[in-house]
Amino acid sequence: MFEYQPSQALLANKIILITGAGDGIGKQAALSYAAHGATVVLLGRTEQKLIQVYDEIVANGGATPAIITLDLQTATTAQYAELAQLVTHEFGRLDGLLHNASLLGSLGLIEQMDIDSLETVLKVNVTAQAALTQAVMPLLRAAPSASIIFTSSSVGRKGRAFWGAYAISKFATEGMMQTLADELEDSNIRTNSINPGGTRTSMRASAYPAEDPMTLKTPADIMPVYLYLMGDDSLNDNGKAFNAQ
Ligand code: NDP
Numbered sequence: 233m234f235e236y237q238p239s240q241a242l243l244a245n246k247i248i249l250i251t252g253a254g255d256g257i258g259k260q261a262a263l264s265y266a267a268h269g270a271t272v273v274l275l276g277r278t279e280q281k282l283i284q285v286y287d288e289i290v291a292n293g294g295a296t297p298a299i300i301t302l303d304l305q306t307a308t309t310a311q312y313a314e315l316a317q318l319v320t321h322e323f324g325r326l327d328g329l330l331h332n333a334s335l336l337g338s339l340g341l342i343e344q345m346d347i348d349s350l351e352t353v354l355k356v357n358v359t360a361q362a363a364l365t366q367a368v369m370p371l372l373r374a375a376p377s378a379s380i381i382f383t384s385s386s387v388g389r390k391g392r393a394f395w396g397a398y399a400i401s402k403f404a405t406e407g408m409m410q411t412l413a414d415e416l417e418d419s420n421i422r423t424n425s426i427n428p429g430g431t432r433t434s435m436r437a438s439a440y441p442a443e444d445p446m447t448l449k450t451p452a453d454i455m456p457v458y459l460y461l462m463g464d465d466s467l468n469d470n471g472k473a474f475n476a477q
Pocket residue numbers: 251252253254255256257258275276277278281302303304305306331332333334335356383384385386427428429430431432433434435436
């Protein structure tokens with residue numbers, strides 16, 4: 233496991249946007265960031281789930297979050313611009329961006345892959361991340377220091393049979409992370425990636441239906457690296473691929 237002891241006020245006064253914040257790892261990241269002082273912007277496609285996370289943060293005494301309901305599969309340039317405008321109006325800057333939402337797609341041989349579903353996975357897992365990053369770049373530049381975290385996978389670092397569109401998308405994610413990190417090397421923005429490792433969520437359960445979920449780490453267990461990379465202890469890290477486990 234990644235070892236790190238965050239201070240309670242690690243993220244005080246930070247504004248952090250999390251995609252896929254309604255479930256799984258993204259939900260836990262939102263709760264953990266809020267518990268360490270951040271004001272979180274919850275982005276996802278299922279409003280009801282975002283409202284539940286919002287309520288939980290408020291009940292725990294966290295700063296009032298913002299909710300942005302957006303389907304990354306169909307999001308338009310105008311919607312990204314509207315999102316950036318909303319965050320500008322509410323907060324004026326972004327100190328952190330966690331690209332967490334993604335689709336698993338179908339597993340199987342590339343030889344037999346359905347190309348339309350490849351396009352859907354790439355749209356959510358890659359294109360949407362580029363579009364969102366672009367839209368909020370002025371907000372990240374407006375922060376004293378800002379952290380972008382991309383979510384990878386072990387199949388984004390070494391290809392594996394049958395992981396098809398998902399593996400292709402996660403390699404692209406690592407490529408985007410490295411390219412952006414190099415472009416922003418002398419800026420206030422650092423960019424890194426995390427491979428969560430097998431974690432007890434619904435995505436994992438659909439990839440490994442026969443597995444006993446109780447053998448897996450929970451989203452809460454893997455939070456140390458998510459906190460480390462969002463807080464100022466990681467100011468000198470850029471362009472690196474981290475493992476949560
Ligand atoms: P979940 O499927 O549990 O959660 C994914 C979240 O992303 C959900 O909240 C989902 O929304 C949201 N999302 C999916 N598609 C869209 C979309 N089109 N627009 C907006 N939001 C969307 O996955 P995990 O928590 O397991 O995964 C989180 C990240 O970690 C992913 O990037 C995944 O690839 C990565 N990962 C996970 C591993 C694991 O073992 N769990 C291992 C390696 C990597 P909704 O709730 O509405 O469906």
